[in-house]
Amino acid sequence: MADGGEGTLDALLSATHGDRKSCRVLGALGEVQEAAWGLLGNTAVIEVAAAAGLELIPPSLRRPMKACSFGVGQLIKAALDAHADRIILGLGGSSTNDGGAGMLAALGVRLLDAKGSQLSPGGAALKTLAKLDTSGLDPRLALVKIEVASDVDNPLCGNSGASHVFGPQKGATLDQVKELDLSLENLANICASHFGTDQRDCAGAGAAGGLGFAAMTFLRASFRPGVEIVAEICGLEAEIGDTDLVFTGEGRMDAQTLRGKTPAGVARIAQRAGVPVIALAGALGEGYDALYACGVSAAFSLVSGPMTLDAACEHAEALLTDRARDATRLWIT
Structure with missing residues (x-):
């Protein structure tokens, strides 16, 4: 997306x-x-x-x-x-x-x-x-x-x-x-x-x-x-209708995410289909919890503890894998 x-x-x-x-x-x-x-x-x-x-x-x-x-x-x-x-x-x-x-x-x-x-x-x-x-x-x-x-x-x-x-x-x-x-x-x-x-x-x-x-x-x-344009051309609504869980995310999730960013658009489509959404972000900023009203079920930051931005970027793949695993384990229990 x-x-x-x-x-x-x-x-x-x-x-x-x-x-x-x-x-x-x-x-x-x-x-x-x-x-x-x-x-x-x-x-x-x-x-x-x-x-x-x-x-x-x-x-x-x-x-x-x-x-x-x-x-x-x-x-x-x-x-x-x-x-x-x-x-x-x-x-x-x-x-x-x-x-x-x-x-x-x-x-x-x-x-x-x-x-x-x-x-x-x-x-x-x-x-x-x-x-x-x-x-x-x-x-x-x-x-x-x-x-x-x-x-x-x-x-x-x-x-x-x-x-x-x-x-x-x-x-x-x-x-x-x-x-x-x-x-x-x-x-x-x-x-x-x-x-x-x-x-x-x-x-x-x-x-x-x-x-x-x-x-x-x-x-x-x-x-x-x-x-909306990308979702329409890609047929996202039909794809989400056949799924049990949606993952979305971006580098920093905050109040600005609601103003047209990908996670907000994905969440609204999923909400209409009644499908839960887990959002994974590099960082959670002020106002990110407003996304819960438009379809995000839960949001998590990737970082596992205090670290520099350079370190977070260097280990982004491992951090993303770990948080996705943790969220999925919670969802399937």
């Missing part, structure tokens, strides 16, 4: 025996790299993380003010070239906070400052955005259904928005978070004036550093929790 972040492409290719594709794109910091995407019949599957993933950049090299989503737009163009008529765009795991500006530039949108000059890459540059030129937007996009698959439902701006919630994970300082939030607010204001509609508060607008906002505003994309 997956929820729009890393692993979504692999999950869907495995379930459907689709075709794995790849193309050369610009990474978040402008480096040329190979990025994978998939084709399931006429449906293309694209992960933002494949072109602009946080895990692709070592912590010491992360640049949240300048990281750019241009490569995501290049993957979309590859899907259009392959005659896809539906694109599933997985928004998890991004290193960018540019409101999707780079993606839009790759697709033909010109983002201009007050002097009519093209903006430089990155979210910080959006504070000087004054005008949009959408005349060059790839016309093929009008013929394609685009669904953004996300594991979060955050708005674009504010304390619950892209910059404040996810910016620190991408290396942004407190001052940079504030600047990026103001930059995204300016983007939203310019878009509202240009299009006459405002998507900044829509669920998922803040996903992938605001790329969800760009997809909804410029590409007419619809938003769905990624876990």
Whole structure:
């Protein structure tokens, strides 16, 4: 299973025996790299993380003010070239906070400052955005259904928005978070004036550093929790209906898990089928017990005692095996 972040492409290719594709794109910091995407019949599957993933950049090299989503737009163009008529765009795991500006530039949108000059890459540059030129937007996009698959439902701006919630994970300082939030607010204001509609508060607008906002505003994309899309394509509901027990989990399980993460989606499907769910997580954070109301029967941390993160990662396989064994022994007694 997956929820729009890393692993979504692999999950869907495995379930459907689709075709794995790849193309050369610009990474978040402008480096040329190979990025994978998939084709399931006429449906293309694209992960933002494949072109602009946080895990692709070592912590010491992360640049949240300048990281750019241009490569995501290049993957979309590859899907259009392959005659896809539906694109599933997985928004998890991004290193960018540019409101999707780079993606839009790759697709033909010109983002201009007050002097009519093209903006430089990155979210910080959006504070000087004054005008949009959408005349060059790839016309093929009008013929394609685009669904953004996300594991979060955050708005674009504010304390619950892209910059404040996810910016620190991408290396942004407190001052940079504030600047990026103001930059995204300016983007939203310019878009509202240009299009006459405002998507900044829509669920998922803040996903992938605001790329969800760009997809909804410029590409007419619809938003769905990624876990729902993956579950539907993989036939998870039918599979769960024939089982006695479900295991799910993630690295850290807390209150944010309820906002579209894989375990919450799996648990809700299992709850409808009356099947118990055991959740195994690297760590249990504040608010994880709220998952009990949506179908999780019990949740356990993998760690067996005090240990460093490096040690926990090194021994993750053994820890997972031990906790799964312990939970199963309790369940069968």
